[in-house]
Amino acid sequence: MGTEVRLIRALRLRNQGLAPGARPWASAPEVARGMLAMQAQDPLGVLWALSVRAGGPREGSATAPDRPSEAMVRSDLADGRIVRNRPSRGTLQVTAPEDLHWLTDLLSVRSNVAAKKRRAQLDVTEAMVETVGEVLRRELAGGRVMTRPALVEACASAGVPLDGSQAGHVLRHHTEAMTIVFAEPKGRTDTFALADEWIDQRRSLDRSEALAEVAIRYFESRGPATAQCLAWWGNLTMGDVRAAIEGAGSALEQVELAGETMLMGAGLAGLTDAEVDAALAEPLLLAPFDEYLLGYRSRDAVISPDRQDAVVPGRNGMFKPIVVVDGEVVGLWSRAATSRAVSVKILPFETLGGDTIEQLAGRANDYGAFLGREATLTVTSTR
Template sequence: MVKIPMTELNRLIGFRRLHHQRISSQQFASPDAVVRWMGAMQAQDYAQVVWAVGARTQHPALSAVEQAVADGKIICTWAMRGTIHFVPPENARWMLKWLAARVVDASDRRLKQLELTQSDIHRCRDLCENALQGGKRLTRDQLLEVFDQGGIAMTGQRGYHILTQLAQRGVICMGAREGKQQTFVLLEEWIAPAPTISREEALATIARIYFTSHAPATEYDLAWWVGTTISDARLGIAGAGDALRRETIDGQTYFMGSENEPVATAESAYLLPGFDEFLLGYKDRGAVVTPDHMQRIVPGNNGVFRPMIVVDGQIIGTWTRAVKKGHTEVTCTPFTQLSDTHLALTNAAAQSYANFQRA
């Protein structure tokens, strides 16, 4: 067992996660390759997730990420944990079948609160399929109007929960955007056919993808990320076999991919979006952010994560953007004073984001 001072241990874990998440090195040539590597990227905030993808590409460009979404090379749907994610198209069906199903099975109480029955959901499914078949796409408001006219009232939160139910059951997913509005399409028409896999294969596949792209991480991190039980996480780890290796550091067992790649530990600074996998990809986030700093990333623990500044593998500040005609202004708020080197690196990262918005 390796014993490392806590501050140095956290720094090392942060550097390794930056590397394996392809933030600090080996970035990808295309946006869809990023999503394929990461497995899933939380996407309820569109402006944030496009930068999460862009930050992991060799030549970050907003237009390239949006084109990949429009072309169906990146799928946006409620794949895990009842939350919207970017996922690879070839994995979407089995992720919905084996990972999202747990959320669907636990939704009866909420549907009852909304006075929605399974018959209502099936009715909306029929209405949805009739409205979208033949390659059509509708915005959220247009699709909810179809349901309302079909006799299912769209009051309160009923519309949102019907859409999530239909997405989690593999009926619809999000398609190309119309301006700033998301649209919905039929999943069967939007995604090419793919081989089916068993539940055991799905758990093993997601474990391999997760630990390869998020290492080092624990079995509890995997269970949280997928939204499953620790027993299923362990089943997935066992199924992944030699594709994973384990390492015990300071009494904690971490898993990672089979390749033992060198990790750069040079001084660095990155501007990452809110909801980025660097923070949200783990149940235990203490390795990359202190409790005091965490309160400033998620004020009041309200579930809304602010964009973050990462210096030498640690989250040490937040940043905001203001998109104005012809340019983007980035304002950085570090929680501690930065060295001249780190300040220069942070300014360069801000310029990279501004360039991404224009490209």
């Protein structure tokens, strides 16, 4: 592995809060704010993705993380300190509440246009969309929270029956229009609330300010990355990305690494060899859809191209949970939980050394502590 590839991995781990002590984030809201937005299609996985970036090992213990528990992160979601919605690409993401409105205004434009082109195929009319909006505002007024089935039933009672595809399309539209946001789930069932009632704080940015803000916070939290990475992540045109980078000005710096021109937060690029080694020292069990892999258009710096289909089978957009060693994705993992215990199973792409397995046992214990359960680790044969 080249020195510059190791540097890319180390910098990304540090900037994403995945290297010990690199970020001051102590809670899920601080992580969400620092990361700007994090993929949240897997509702359980994103809780771990937030927690693993917060805090760090307690002094004198490598396997007892001082990180928020699953219950604590759920409480942050339930109380609106972090919010799950669709600010970009029509996909579910978690943000800080004050960022959701302006991010959605900026990043959802192109996905909205694409979605509207499907309405004729779904037999969805503009009148239906408007009526559903009226139903949502009426039914959810006063801070009320309702499940998707209850809202679909309310729409039918108002004269707008929706089949499954129609309901998904129209409710997605009203999340992107910031009529509604996802509230605290009831078990495995999604619930919704009115955005302006659920979120008690918001920032207002004009378009040029918003573009600059996205560029600064994306590259600070995910750099080094290319301009094309930001275009993919934010569903922006390259013209918008160029304007965003120009607006960011001296907050960003350009670096040449592994034959590519990349950007990152100003002053973050210089690492000593010891700092690179420290950032890469601890293996990680990362969530499905984790931004360490997903947050870039090109992922070759952290996973070899021939292994990418194993993580995203058929390139279908569904990212499996990953094992990271020395900054590289070297396998997959899964969990099976009961009320008292969780079994973590690792499926490596290559044979792992004994020291690495011992370290991964510590990470499995961290995950068990997050869930409040005893953890066991099994490593299967290589793929």
